[in-house]
Amino acid sequence: MSILNETIYHELGISQEVYELGEATCTRLRDRFDIIDSNAEYNQLKVLNAMQKNNVSEACLLGTTGYGYSDIGRDKLEQVYASVFHTEDALVRPQITCGTHALALALMSNLRPGDELLSPVGKPYDTLEEVIGIRPSKGSLAEYGVTYSQVDLLEDGSFDFEGIRKAINEKTKLVTIQRSKGYATRPTLSVERIGELIKFIKEIKPEIICMVDNCYGEFVQKIEPTDVGADMIVGSLIKNPGGGLAPIGGYIAGKKECVENAAYRLTSPGLGKEVGASLGILPQFYQGFFLAPTVTASALKGAIFAANLYENFGFDVFPNATEDRFDIIQSITFGKPEGLIAFCEGVQAAAPVDSFVAPEPWDMPGYDAQVIMAAGAFVSGSSIELSADGPLKAPYNVYFQGGLTWPHAKLGILKTVQAMKDKGLINI
Ligand SMILES: *Cc1c(COP(=O)(O)O)cnc(C)c1O
Secondary structure (H helix, E strand, O other): OOOOHHHHHHHOOOOHHHHHHHHHHHHHOHHHHHHHHHHHHHHHHHHHHHHHHOOOOHHHHOOOOOOOOOOHHHHHHHHHHHHHOOOOEEEEEOOOOOHHHHHHHHHHHHOOOOOEEEEOOOOOOHHHHHHHOOOOOOOOOHHHOOEEEEOOOOOOOOOOHHHHHHHOOOOEEEEEEEOOOOOOOOOOOOHHHHHHHHHHHHHHOOOOEEEEEOOOOOOOOOOOHHHHOOOEEEEEOOOHHHOOOOOOOEEEEEOHHHHHHHHHHHOOOOOHHHOOOOOOOHHHHHHHHHHHHHHHHHHHHHHHHHHHHHHHOOOEEEOOOOOOOOOOOEEEEOOOHHHHHHHHHHHHHOOOOOOOOOOOOEOOOOOOOOEEEEEOOOOOOOOOOOEEEEEOOOOOEEEEEOOOOHHHHHHHHHHHHHHHHHOOOOOO
């Protein structure tokens, strides 16, 4: 007996028209999905190769308590990260609480009073404004006498090389380059473009530390910023490299000295990487990293699928339906609140956890408008899992990302289409 896929879609509330539109869209995207699968294949083998070369063993999965001296699983995992990212060393810890913490740690440990930090790619991610002290904040780099300068991208999205040359001075110690656009509207940087920028900066002043905020970018391409000259890459384990399994954590991979500085700041001068018990978390860290390439591929397919459907409905989508991808974030502009809300309702209704609740706009601390969020994740706040959010203000953009498996990302997007259709916001 053959069971048709559409039967289960109908059971999950997807109408025949929406299902067929989804199938037709998938058929058109087959060649692009093949390229994503091929990247994932390469990256999967890259991770596997690193695990084999470093002799990961069953004992590595056990973990330690207390001080965590001689935690071979933790130390080996850091070697695996260093092998995959082609760096001298890495720090991969559950004590790093999130991406912002990892970035703050990398910055605060490698900068000293009197140094200057430069962002040559415009305004950094929101939460970094407080780390740097762009918005005054307790404990910021500014409070410690670290100054900041910024060079925006040019109108067409290219680097302002002249501006960057002028901004580099005797105090400039570290350059921070954000790979993903985050919630800005500039394009995400490809690893190749990051390489060009680093080369330019190092020609002016070779000793500058080039750090890349790698959030949402890991495993999207076959190379990473450390393959094109970055001294340090930094990211969150509840995004791509945690593969959906890591329940917490962050990483810093790079030059030995940069990682060492970060370790002394994370724990204590004199202690560094030697302490920090991994508790029982190593199996999820290892297995999540092992799954990360295919999980990232699923999320990428979801983003491209959404861009293609919504561009056809006449909405502005960013990146557009045909552009190359360098991170997993998709934004869609609805122009009115109903679209944004219906989209988030659809994502929530597709979740494995809390699918029965309806997301509602709320006054989130630190935002000047209400925000709506959809997330029914196994790991709270995880944005490698299917999730969407957006501020309730013009132009009513939704930011959509994640999907641990492609079938789940696909269902999530079809649920959004169904919700939009049922409310009369689109015609199919
Ligand atoms: C998510 C993100 C961060 C911050 O990570 P959190 O885990 O949310 O603190 C920083 N930079 C970029 C580009 C991000 O996407």
